[in-house]
Amino acid sequence: MLTLPTLIGLVWVLLSFICLLALPFAILAYMIRRKHNWIEIILVQVLSWILLFTFVHLIFGGFWFFSGIIGPALSMG
Numbered sequence: 001m002l003t004l005p006t007l008i009g010l011v012w013v014l015l016s017f018i019c020l021l022a023l024p025f026a027i028l029a030y031m032i033r034r035k036h037n038w039i040e041i042i043l044v045q046v047l048s049w050i051l052l053f054t055f056v057h058l059i060f061g062g063f064w065f066f067s068g069i070i071g072p073a074l075s076m077g
Contacts, residue, residue, distance in 0.1 A: 020056075024048040
């Protein structure tokens with residue numbers, strides 16, 4: 001059974017990842033709007049995605065972290 005704190009935590013994690021994953025797209029839109037060179041845009045996008053996935057891996061230890069924490073809460077009867 002999902003409790004209110006579990007639901008709030010799930011929504012918080014989901015919104016955090018949406019905002020985190022939106023960052024490279026915001027950078028892309030900004031660079032295209034400012035008419036940067038395509039080589040610069042591609043290089044910055046590659047580096048931003050590498051930085052994003054490195055951050056997630058170092059901070060959270062990969063995505064297995066979430067299934068380990070949230071999994072038991074979802075299966076509690």
